[in-house]
Each structure stands twice: as C-alpha cells, then as structure tokens.
Amino acid sequence: MFNSVQETLPREEIEKIQIAGLRKTLKYLKNSNSCLKEKYKHIEPEDIKSLDDLKLLPFTTKDELRDCYPFKHIACDISDCARMHMSSGTTGVPVINAMTRGDIAQWGEIMARCLSCAGLTEKDRIQIMPSFGLFNGGFGFHYGAERLGCFIVPAGAGRSLMQLKLIKELEVTAIGAIASYPARLIEVARESGFDFRETKLRVAILGAETWSDEYRKRIEEEMNVKTFDIIGLTETGGVGLGIDCPARAGIHIWEDHYIVEIIDSETGQPLPEGKEGEMVITTLTREGLPLIRYRTRDISSILSYEKCECGRTHVRVSRIRGRTDDMLKVKGVNFYPSQVEQILLKYKGLSPYYQLVIETVKGKDEMTIIVEKADNGITQKELEHLDLELYDFLGFHSKIQVVPEGTIQRVPGKAVRIVDKRKKI
Amino acid sequence: MFNSVQETLPREEIEKIQIAGLRKTLKYLKNSNSCLKEKYKHIEPEDIKSLDDLKLLPFTTKDELRDCYPFKHIACDISDCARMHMSSGTTGVPVINAMTRGDIAQWGEIMARCLSCAGLTEKDRIQIMPSFGLFNGGFGFHYGAERLGCFIVPAGAGRSLMQLKLIKELEVTAIGAIASYPARLIEVARESGFDFRETKLRVAILGAETWSDEYRKRIEEEMNVKTFDIIGLTETGGVGLGIDCPARAGIHIWEDHYIVEIIDSETGQPLPEGKEGEMVITTLTREGLPLIRYRTRDISSILSYEKCECGRTHVRVSRIRGRTDDMLKVKGVNFYPSQVEQILLKYKGLSPYYQLVIETVKGKDEMTIIVEKADNGITQKELEHLDLELYDFLGFHSKIQVVPEGTIQRVPGKAVRIVDKRKKI
Known part of the structure; x- marks a missing residue:
C-alpha cells in the first residue's frame, strides 16, 4: 500500500477524520471567495456532531457550478492556484476546477494510492494514454506516477500503432487509459500481428467511462492483463477518487479525503447499504473547489464498510453502472x-x-x-x-x-x- | 530574474563552473550504463585544464543516439528515471531522453528562468499550447510554470477557437506555443471577430521552429504581445536551453548547465564570435542523457560573452536561422x-x-x-x-x-x- 496507515484506519478513526474534515471544509468555505458560500450562511460548522448531520446540508449540483463559470465557485484566489482542469463541456457550459499546490499534492497522494492498489511500485513503467490537457485524465496519472516513482511514458491519446510499439520496445508493464481505448488497441494489434504475450504488460487501469464486466473479461483475456476500474471526476479533483483492488470486491473510495453517500435521485434521501442510487461526494481536503454533497450523477451503491480482503478499510462501492444523464x-x-x-x-x-x-x-x-x-x-x-x-x-x-x-x-x-x-x- | 545569483555570475565564475561540470560529466559518463562511454575510454577528466581542451573531445551525433534506441545511451538505470521524452522520429529512428528526478528539477529551473526572462512572475496565467506527451514542449512549459508559480491553463495543441475563448475568459496573460501556431490563432481570431486588444495577453513565448524577424513583427502587431524566442531540443533535455531577453540582444544559453560552441560543420573546427555555424552543446548537469559536444545541427553564431543590458552574463547566440538538415x-x-x-x-x-x-x-x-x-x-x-x-x-x-x-x-x-x-x- 502507498499509505498503509491511512488506508487501513479503523472505522471510528475514519469517522473522526471525516467529521473534523467536514467542519473544516465548511468553515473554510464560509470564509472563502466562493459565491457558493451563501448556501452555508445559516450553518455553523460546530453544529455538525456526527456524520448523520451531513444530510442536513444542502446538495451542490453541476448546474450551480456551471453558473459560476469560469471562477466564481473557486474558494481561493486564482493567484494561489497552480493549474486548472475543465470538464468537456459537451453537455453544456464546462466546469473548471482550479487547483492549489495543496490540491495537486492531494491528487498525487490519492492517485499514488490507486496505482499502488493496482499492484504498481516504483519499478513499474507506466504508459499514460488518456490525453494530457484540460481533461484531467492524463495529468492525474502523471501526478500519481511521479509520486509513486514509476517510470512514465507520456504517450497521450491516439496513435495506436505507436502505442503498441512503445509498450513492447520500452518494456512497459502498466497502462492507464480511457476504458474504451483497449478495444482499439486490441483491434490494431490484430491487424498488425502484435502479440501482447510478447510484452511485459500486466496491468491496465481504466476509467472515465462505464464498462461492463463482460468487456472487462474480454480485455483481460486478449491483452493478458489484470484490469482495474478507476473513478473520479473533474469537480472532485479528477481521476483517483477510488479504484477497485485485487480482491475485486468493489471500488474503495479514499475516505480520509472524501465522504461518499448514495441517495435516491428523486427524493434526495440517503439510501442504505446495497441500494442503488446517485453517488454524492463531499470533499474533505480540497482547497480550490471544496464541495459539500456534490451530486455526481453517477449510479452506484454502497457495498460494504467492512475491512476488505486486501486489507484496506475504506468503504467499497459498486462499479459505476452509468450516469443519471445517460x-x-x-x-x-x-x-x-x-x-x-x-x-x-x-x-x-x-x-x-x-x-x-x-x-x-x-x-x-x-x-x-x-x-x-x-x-x-x-x-x-x-x-x-x-x-x-x-x-x-x-x-x-x-x-x-x-x-x-x-x-x-x-x-x-x-x-x-x-x-x-x-x-x- | 528567477535565479539572479546564477544568471549574473562573472565570466570567470561561469568558466570555473563549466570546467568542473565538464570533468564531473565525463567522469560520470565513463562510469555509467551508457554504451557511449567507450568513446571516452582514453580520456581522463582531470586532463581537462581549460575550456579550450573541450575541442580535444569527440563529438556526439544524432545518428549515434539513434543507434542506441531505445535506452542504450542512457547513463543511469531506467528504474532511476522518472519519465522520458522522445524526438518525433520524422527524419528516422526517434531519440529517447530518459530523465531522472534531478533532470526534471534541472528542467524546471531552466524553464523557470526562461519564463522569468520573458517577464513572467507567479502572478501570470500561462496557457500552454504545445502538445503534452512524448514531444517535450508541453511538459517543458509545465515544469517551468510550476516552478515559477504561474497559474497554468493546460490547453495543449489544437482547438483554436477554444484557445481564444480561454485566453479571453480566463484572463490569460501569457502563452507558450510552437512558433507557427500564432499565425493560425490570428487567422481564426479574424474569422470569428476576436480582438486580442480586449484580452490581457501580453507575452508569447515561441519555439520549436525557426521563425523570421518579419514573422515576429507581424505576430507582435496583430496579437498585441511581446514575443520571446525559446530554444531547446529533446536530446539536451528539452525546451529551455535558452531564450532571448527583453533587451532582444540574442538568446541567452544557461551556461551553468550547458557549454555552447559554434563549429564549422564541414571541418568540425570551433568558430570565433560572430561566425555562423553549427551549434554544439555539452551538458553539465544532466543525469539520464549527459552529452559531450552534441551536434545539434542548428545554425547560429556566438554574439557576445559580455554582460547583457538585461543584466544577465550568460553568453548570447543569434536566433537560429535553420538546421543543417533544412x-x-x-x-x-x-x-x-x-x-x-x-x-x-x-x-x-x-x-x-x-x-x-x-x-x-x-x-x-x-x-x-x-x-x-x-x-x-x-x-x-x-x-x-x-x-x-x-x-x-x-x-x-x-x-x-x-x-x-x-x-x-x-x-x-x-x-x-x-x-x-x-x-x-
């Protein structure tokens, strides 16, 4: 594990950290530059006594963030931010996440945990295939791999023949990619007589889209790799919110950085373990864009708060089935x-x-x-x-x-x- | 200045640093994993008594590096490297530069000096337009801007309408780009009624291609910016080898990291100040790919070793007129x-x-x-x-x-x- 202390905290410890983080984030937000602070005018951070009080706080929606374009929702001064990423804007006005140096360190930390959870160490060579740019995918893998100490092959998107050539010739052991991309790699490999069994590739970390278990099985067979499902979104700080582990018993969400709830999309009521609904995320350590109860529109369910076979204690949710909007x-x-x-x-x-x-x-x-x-x-x-x-x-x-x-x-x-x-x- | 001590060193100090750096690099290379070390078998680092002795050392050529594909020319273990960049390979087998953490810090340092030389401070918002990936341009600007503390808009290549939109809406003050790209931006701006005078843009740092003074004049007029010519190549550690300063009296090469010579391409003899010839670079602080007398094939001339109006003491060379191969x-x-x-x-x-x-x-x-x-x-x-x-x-x-x-x-x-x-x- 990249951070075995934090990743194996007992449940009571996690909850303490979450309550403290929630109060801190609320306090920070109330005194920030964000125009969203008005929402919390009548809420006192010290009134939060337990995680159960979370449900008294109002949701934050994507439309609210869109109305803040470009920077009105950013809690700190832009001059205190180091960089930004942006949602694609294909479904409307894009949402910008401006990140402080602290946010980038946080991103590096959670992504390093994800890579480590997928079995990577500093000995690995990772080829990063999501594009580097406004989309957060490429840079998320970049910061995580830098933190973990892997050797990075910064391939970016496209050029499938070149991707295959590099995997083989540079003895790449792991790839990060948008979930649908391996289908294209397999296709080009077949056309060009490329055999994944003659490479050192063993891990594929895939995200940014929903992908079925059947697709997963196929990728694993044809590429001779173990796949890992990584999740995250621009608004919560990019890819790395969670990943599934070798036990393949659900996706761990890093609970010392985020609180996850599953709610009924219609009523807004929190749902119990096992019930499928919309994933809602509260950030505990983000500085540029702290979010209280952000409605992700991703559909999942809480699988278990129990310690996982892999040793991690952080909550597991089911793989994302889709988004409310798809x-x-x-x-x-x-x-x-x-x-x-x-x-x-x-x-x-x-x-x-x-x-x-x-x-x-x-x-x-x-x-x-x-x-x-x-x-x-x-x-x-x-x-x-x-x-x-x-x-x-x-x-x-x-x-x-x-x-x-x-x-x-x-x-x-x-x-x-x-x-x-x-x-x- | 980003590093006013190093950038204003007296000539004698620069020369001392260069002799020490050259000896150190030779010693390091002779004991390294690089297959190029054979070239220096009969050379004792301590025999280098003055910079004049440099001319006794053999050149390194691009073809030699190509023959080493992928990693035979890399001085350290790949597991000690953090990442790599690669030449485009359009003129033959590509050359890979594998970089240690030290190399990335060195890259960040020289790029931060370049951005600062172009008048940027941590208050600036820089939109990075070269692509991020195997090409070193995007990441060079990234590491430099991170080090200097600018706010980064990681736009990457293409999507000119989006680029213009971001410049305006995010109040971007500086751009980094491939030299020919502003022509396209200006064209799209005209087509869409975009007025650069309604933006906060004031600096354009351009490189990776040769560009004439007339082109420069045109970009500056139409975009209402001051342009800076930045140079560098994959082999020497990427963009940031040098940049011209506000005095516009030539391109400063960071001499505590590199030794620059101008030679006659035919005879290989060093040329005196003012004479145009091929630029040859020796690296003094690079770890993954240290280079002794690398023939860059870029055509330039030494302009002056005197202190510049801008206060910097590092040598100035003329803007690159072309490459021996073009x-x-x-x-x-x-x-x-x-x-x-x-x-x-x-x-x-x-x-x-x-x-x-x-x-x-x-x-x-x-x-x-x-x-x-x-x-x-x-x-x-x-x-x-x-x-x-x-x-x-x-x-x-x-x-x-x-x-x-x-x-x-x-x-x-x-x-x-x-x-x-x-x-x-």
Whole structure:
C-alpha cells in the first residue's frame, strides 16, 4: 500500500477524520471567495456532531457550478492556484476546477494510492494514454506516477500503432487509459500481428467511462492483463477518487479525503447499504473547489464498510453502472447502455464496438442495436439467442443490425454509444 | 530574474563552473550504463585544464543516439528515471531522453528562468499550447510554470477557437506555443471577430521552429504581445536551453548547465564570435542523457560573452536561422527557408503560410514559391517587386504562385514549409 496507515484506519478513526474534515471544509468555505458560500450562511460548522448531520446540508449540483463559470465557485484566489482542469463541456457550459499546490499534492497522494492498489511500485513503467490537457485524465496519472516513482511514458491519446510499439520496445508493464481505448488497441494489434504475450504488460487501469464486466473479461483475456476500474471526476479533483483492488470486491473510495453517500435521485434521501442510487461526494481536503454533497450523477451503491480482503478499510462501492444523464428511457423502460453491453459482449462473434440508435417511428420509440462482427462473426442461431436475451432484459423488441468489423467510427477520447434521434420536448 | 545569483555570475565564475561540470560529466559518463562511454575510454577528466581542451573531445551525433534506441545511451538505470521524452522520429529512428528526478528539477529551473526572462512572475496565467506527451514542449512549459508559480491553463495543441475563448475568459496573460501556431490563432481570431486588444495577453513565448524577424513583427502587431524566442531540443533535455531577453540582444544559453560552441560543420573546427555555424552543446548537469559536444545541427553564431543590458552574463547566440538538415540547395545555391520567409512577410498582402516546392524539370532544379493572399491581397506591382527581391537574394528565378487565403493546409504541430520532389541520389 502507498499509505498503509491511512488506508487501513479503523472505522471510528475514519469517522473522526471525516467529521473534523467536514467542519473544516465548511468553515473554510464560509470564509472563502466562493459565491457558493451563501448556501452555508445559516450553518455553523460546530453544529455538525456526527456524520448523520451531513444530510442536513444542502446538495451542490453541476448546474450551480456551471453558473459560476469560469471562477466564481473557486474558494481561493486564482493567484494561489497552480493549474486548472475543465470538464468537456459537451453537455453544456464546462466546469473548471482550479487547483492549489495543496490540491495537486492531494491528487498525487490519492492517485499514488490507486496505482499502488493496482499492484504498481516504483519499478513499474507506466504508459499514460488518456490525453494530457484540460481533461484531467492524463495529468492525474502523471501526478500519481511521479509520486509513486514509476517510470512514465507520456504517450497521450491516439496513435495506436505507436502505442503498441512503445509498450513492447520500452518494456512497459502498466497502462492507464480511457476504458474504451483497449478495444482499439486490441483491434490494431490484430491487424498488425502484435502479440501482447510478447510484452511485459500486466496491468491496465481504466476509467472515465462505464464498462461492463463482460468487456472487462474480454480485455483481460486478449491483452493478458489484470484490469482495474478507476473513478473520479473533474469537480472532485479528477481521476483517483477510488479504484477497485485485487480482491475485486468493489471500488474503495479514499475516505480520509472524501465522504461518499448514495441517495435516491428523486427524493434526495440517503439510501442504505446495497441500494442503488446517485453517488454524492463531499470533499474533505480540497482547497480550490471544496464541495459539500456534490451530486455526481453517477449510479452506484454502497457495498460494504467492512475491512476488505486486501486489507484496506475504506468503504467499497459498486462499479459505476452509468450516469443519471445517460440512463435511457425507451418505450417506457429505463436502462443503462452498460447493461446492454454486458449482454452483447457475451457473444465472442461481436466486437466491443456497438451503438444504440433510438428514433421515433410512427409516433413510437424504436431502438436499433448496431453491432459489429468480430473475427468469426455470429451465427444465425446465436443471433436469435441474443435477440431473446435482449428481449428478456428490455421487455421490448429492438432491431439488431450486424455490420462488418470497423464500421463504427473509432474516436479518440470517450466512445459514442448512443444516437438518440427522438425529438426532445 | 528567477535565479539572479546564477544568471549574473562573472565570466570567470561561469568558466570555473563549466570546467568542473565538464570533468564531473565525463567522469560520470565513463562510469555509467551508457554504451557511449567507450568513446571516452582514453580520456581522463582531470586532463581537462581549460575550456579550450573541450575541442580535444569527440563529438556526439544524432545518428549515434539513434543507434542506441531505445535506452542504450542512457547513463543511469531506467528504474532511476522518472519519465522520458522522445524526438518525433520524422527524419528516422526517434531519440529517447530518459530523465531522472534531478533532470526534471534541472528542467524546471531552466524553464523557470526562461519564463522569468520573458517577464513572467507567479502572478501570470500561462496557457500552454504545445502538445503534452512524448514531444517535450508541453511538459517543458509545465515544469517551468510550476516552478515559477504561474497559474497554468493546460490547453495543449489544437482547438483554436477554444484557445481564444480561454485566453479571453480566463484572463490569460501569457502563452507558450510552437512558433507557427500564432499565425493560425490570428487567422481564426479574424474569422470569428476576436480582438486580442480586449484580452490581457501580453507575452508569447515561441519555439520549436525557426521563425523570421518579419514573422515576429507581424505576430507582435496583430496579437498585441511581446514575443520571446525559446530554444531547446529533446536530446539536451528539452525546451529551455535558452531564450532571448527583453533587451532582444540574442538568446541567452544557461551556461551553468550547458557549454555552447559554434563549429564549422564541414571541418568540425570551433568558430570565433560572430561566425555562423553549427551549434554544439555539452551538458553539465544532466543525469539520464549527459552529452559531450552534441551536434545539434542548428545554425547560429556566438554574439557576445559580455554582460547583457538585461543584466544577465550568460553568453548570447543569434536566433537560429535553420538546421543543417533544412538548408536547401537549389540550382547550386544554399539558403534557409527562414531567409525566404523574411522576404515574403515584408508584404502585408501575404499570409504567414507559404511553401517552397522544388522539383526537377528537364534535368534542372525549379523552385515554386506558393504564397497565400492575406486580406487585401498583393498588387501586380508589389508582386514584381517581390520577384526582384527574391532574385536578388537567391540569384536565380523562382516561380511565385499566389493562392487564396486558407489554401495551404493548417497542421497541428510543426509547419510543413518545404516540398522537395527532386529524386534523391
């Protein structure tokens, strides 16, 4: 473990740290430059007596942060900040997270814990494949690997042939990437006769998208690696909020830096262990953008507060199933694209590239699932079985359209899974 | 100044540091993992009595480093290295520079000096536009700005509209970029009605390509900034080897970290002050890739060892005119593309985009200069005058082809100025 003292704290200690951190963050926020401080005008930090009091505090939403563009939500002076990262802005005005030197040290610490949790040490050579820039992915891995002392191959996004060449020739042992990218690496490896078994690669740390267990299985088999699911978002300080461990018993959230709650999206009420809902994050140590009860829109559940097999005591949550905003509602049925992926990828004859196209036909929703053949293709019998399985899950019939491998566009960055042509009301 | 003690050392002190550094580097290299150490088998570091003895040491060439791909030229163990950067490999096998933590600190130090020399302080907001990745540009600015304490907007390459938006909305005061990129920014600014005078931008630090004084004048006028020419190469540890100062009296090379010589490319003999030739660099403090007399292939000259108006005592060299490998020989005449650029850009009716196309017609060299019209275009009279000026400089007639603005492809990264269609023998 990178920080065995903090990562194995007893639950009572964690809670003490969290209450103190929450009070400190509230106090700091109330006296800060952030325009959000008005929300806490009538709240006294010392009135927080237990973690249960957290639920008395108001939520913070993405829309509130957007209204603060560019810097009105930043708690300190920008001249006290060292850098910034920014959400993509694809769903609206982007959100900027301006970071102090303390924030960067905190980011390095939690990312170093994540890399170490994935089995990396200072002996490892890590190839960083998310882009370095306004997106936080590349720099998150960068700061973590610098802190842990790995050798960094700063490849950035794209140029798959070059990526493979470097993995092999530089004897790279680990990669960090956007979850959908290994599918492209595998594809290019096949086309060019590249064999992952002739490399020293053993670990792939993947995040920034939801990815199914079936996809995971496939990546692990084909790349001959162990994968780790890393989570995080620009608003909470970037990638590194949590990661799953070798015990593969859920994603540990670093609780000395964050409080995690799962709430009912509709009512806002906290949900008990095991219940699926929206993940809400409170930061305990962030300085540029401290957040109280930030609604991440990611869907997860608390798995356990018990000590994990891996020895870590920090809470485990389930892998993220989707985001409230990518939940689809078709013919009245709610589901996440990752649930469809989980079914599709059981079929070896299908590639990991797919798209769900939804349109209105004669006033009704219709969904076409475009799937790509992999090497040997899918038989008529398998196709019929897939149709059955999908119907069993969705409760309605969707069209399955099989296209040749390579048809769906390979994009750098996050994959485009959904094409929703329905008119928005 | 970022490091006023080191940057203003008296000449005798600089020389003492250089002799000690040279001996130390030689000793270190002789006992290192580098396969290049064989070159120094018969050389005793203590035999170096003065800087004049430098000329007794053998040169190091890019081809030698290429033969060492990936790591045979690295002096320490890769597990003692923190990261690497790599030359583009467009002209052959790439060269990797693996860097220790000490090297990164050294890089941060010299880049912080460069940023400070360009007038930046910890109050500045710098938008970093070279790409972050294997190319060293983005990370060089990153480490320097971290060290100096600026606020970093890590934009990376491309997305010109977004770049402009961020400059304005985030009140950016300085940019770092590949030298040809501001031409694109200016173009997009015009198309979108963006006015640099409504921003807080005042400094542009440009490098990685040769750029003429006429281009410089144009950027400064149109962007309302002061520009600074920064140099460096992957092999010597990346961008930051030197920069010109507000006195604009040449490029200071940080002599407590590097020894610079100018040699005759043909004979290998050192040239005196004022004579133009190939720049040769010896590193004094690098650990991953220490270099003795590395032939950079960049063309420059020693301007002065005297103290500069700006107060710095470190040697000044002329701005780089080109590289030995981009010197053109057409109809028996040797010249650099930047010399043609210098003539073209005197004409306001031409854009900063141009290409020199050289081909063999009936067994003879022919050169066509493709130039792009800017706003108001170029008159027939001006064109005739340009023709005269070019003939005056080149001594042969070239065809001038005027094309509409936007014809020449805008590429991310370094500009493509030369299209040489002649058959190589």
